[in-house]
Amino acid sequence: MTELPAARDLVDGQFRVPSEQLPATVNDPNTGAILEPQVATDLAAVAAAVAAAQRVHDARTWLDLGVEGRADALRRFSEELGNRAQQIGDVETLNPGIVTSVAQPMAGGCADQVLGVVEQLVRDGDGFDLPGKGSGGPVRLRRDPWGPALVLAPWNAPSPTAVGKSAAAMAAGCPVILKPSEWAPGSSRLIAEAADAAGLPAGVFQLVHGGVEVGAVLTSDPRIRAISLTGGQASGRAIAVSSAPNFTRLQLELGGNNPVIVLPDADLESTARALATGVTKLNGQWCEAPGKILVPAQLQSSLVDALIAALEDLLVGPSTSPTSDVGPLAFEAHRTLVREQIAALTVAGGRAIASHPLLPDTGWFLSPTVIVDAPPDAATHEIFGPVVTVHPFADVDDAILLANATTDGLAGYVFGTDVDAALRVGARLPGGEIKINGTSLFDLTAESHQSFWGASGYGGHGSGEALEFFRGNRIVGVDNPDAPI
Numbered sequence: 001m002t003e004l005p006a007a008r009d010l011v012d013g014q015f016r017v018p019s020e021q022l023p024a025t026v027n028d029p030n031t032g033a034i035l036e037p038q039v040a041t042d043l044a045a046v047a048a049a050v051a052a053a054q055r056v057h058d059a060r061t062w063l064d065l066g067v068e069g070r071a072d073a074l075r076r077f078s079e080e081l082g083n084r085a086q087q088i089g090d091v092e093t094l095n096p097g098i099v100t101s102v103a104q105p106m107a108g109g110c111a112d113q114v115l116g117v118v119e120q121l122v123r124d125g126d127g128f129d130l131p132g133k134g135s136g137g138p139v140r141l142r143r144d145p146w147g148p149a150l151v152l153a154p155w156n157a158p159s160p161t162a163v164g165k166s167a168a169a170m171a172a173g174c175p176v177i178l179k180p181s182e183w184a185p186g187s188s189r190l191i192a193e194a195a196d197a198a199g200l201p202a203g204v205f206q207l208v209h210g211g212v213e214v215g216a217v218l219t220s221d222p223r224i225r226a227i228s229l230t231g232g233q234a235s236g237r238a239i240a241v242s243s244a245p246n247f248t249r250l251q252l253e254l255g256g257n258n259p260v261i262v263l264p265d266a267d268l269e270s271t272a273r274a275l276a277t278g279v280t281k282l283n284g285q286w287c288e289a290p291g292k293i294l295v296p297a298q299l300q301s302s303l304v305d306a307l308i309a310a311l312e313d314l315l316v317g318p319s320t321s322p323t324s325d326v327g328p329l330a331f332e333a334h335r336t337l338v339r340e341q342i343a344a345l346t347v348a349g350g351r352a353i354a355s356h357p358l359l360p361d362t363g364w365f366l367s368p369t370v371i372v373d374a375p376p377d378a379a380t381h382e383i384f385g386p387v388v389t390v391h392p393f394a395d396v397d398d399a400i401l402l403a404n405a406t407t408d409g410l411a412g413y414v415f416g417t418d419v420d421a422a423l424r425v426g427a428r429l430p431g432g433e434i435k436i437n438g439t440s441l442f443d444l445t446a447e448s449h450q451s452f453w454g455a456s457g458y459g460g461h462g463s464g465e466a467l468e469f470f471r472g473n474r475i476v477g478v479d480n481p482d483a484p485i
Helices: 043-059 063-083 085-094 100-108 110-124 158-172 186-197 212-220 233-246 268-284 297-312 332-347 396-403 419-426 465-469
Strands: 009-011 014-016 020-027 034-040 127-130 139-145 149-152 176-179 205-207 226-230 249-253 258-262 290-296 351-354 369-372 387-393 411-415 433-436 449-451 460-462 471-477
Touching: 009 043, 009 186, 043 176, 043 205, 043 212, 063 085, 063 110, 063 158, 063 186, 085 100, 085 110, 085 158, 085 186, 100 110, 100 158, 110 158, 110 465, 139 158, 149 158, 149 212, 158 176, 158 186, 158 226, 158 465, 176 186, 176 212, 186 205, 212 233, 226 233, 233 249, 249 460, 249 465, 258 268, 258 396, 268 290, 268 297, 268 387, 268 411, 290 297, 290 396, 297 369, 297 387, 332 351, 332 369, 332 387, 387 396, 396 419, 411 419, 419 433, 460 465, 465 471
Parallel strands: 149 176, 149 226, 176 205, 226 249, 258 290, 258 411, 290 387, 369 387, 411 433
Antiparallel strands: 009 014, 009 205, 020 034, 127 139, 139 471, 351 369, 449 460
16 A cells, blocks of 8 residues: 655755644545645754755855766666656655556656756756957856755646756756645655665755745745745745745746637537546646636537536546546645635536536545636636636637636637637737647647746746756856957
8 A cells, every 4th residue: 555755854965854743634635534744844954954055055066066967966866766756656646646547657757857957958058158359368158056946846746846846956056945735745755765865965955844834934035046836826926925035036837727719610529528638637736727718609508518528438536546537636625625616606607517426435526517607707717626617709809808808827728620720819818838729738849938927927937948947147258458448
């Protein structure tokens, strides 16, 4: 039987047991059984972790290994992650409740994530020579780390986020502190074990635990020079306020209520299947999931019927079962929140259609749900669960106005047989990535560059962004003695 790894911090090269206990518990979302109390690193140990990261940065011991030295260390880290891939996948299935058919390949991809960062580091290097002016000497553009970095991992897909961001920080030369969500800490402990087994120098990778208090201490510390978060807008706002006095560099991916436009010529059956799989990925707890579906009024009934049928074809069951397509929500408080959001939309006039009225008796299961008849202006906030709202539109311009009636801008979707027309509509939607005729979890291209628009955050992700976020440009060179002024 899978169990959570024992709770341990990694501070300045030493594993230690977190000494604080939070009021809530970490539970198996399939059964509700308590796995462990939520724990927190004591603030003295948090301070020690920041001090160790600052020491590494000041001494340049990690940076001065150079590109190849850091690349070699990260290759060892990748290998150790690969050795633990099965166990990481098992923990992701148990802790946030990701179905095993998704959790295992996700965990298996962590090692490749690190190698991808290494490949980019080796390809791009840490700087290059530039031509000087006049009789001046050499000039070099350096790409140098900002300093100690903080990675705040989410609870919905902890391992790939924690690994990808931490590897990018270390590749850039930043010592990194990882704090997982208190709701899903298990896989981060295995990541810390991999970092230690890889022989990363003390203070280069550290792990701490905790909730709001630990997070606030870290985000407000002036020694933390870069913070990367994947999470909710409330968390992003709190971090922006906390770090603002220090002008800390921020990368905040905060989600959004992603619009979908179904064009009049769309194939409704294939559209429904794509939407059904999109809204149930990670059990609906996916920041780029389809949220607000806009469909021609004359097609609404047919699309809703096809969508319900496609959802009914998916098996809702324990995340540990290899046959389950949709598992439980990650923890009880989140399921309560999603239920409250559904209820609010029904009070506003919506009608909720549950695709699976019969669910397991235990755990935090919730039926994939389609809500119709809710006013569009009532469906503006992200529902981080397997829930979509469907709204009719009169013409395409009307649909674009409805899609853009939001402060968010993470992702969007367009479905239509005329691909050129769909691309033109997609170019008018808010969001960093707009997908045509699909809802895949992966980026559209390996060269993807996606900004977080509006309230969906600061910065972006894609090819280059992860590594470059953690470092800045510095010009060092010999001045031109013949300059006129």
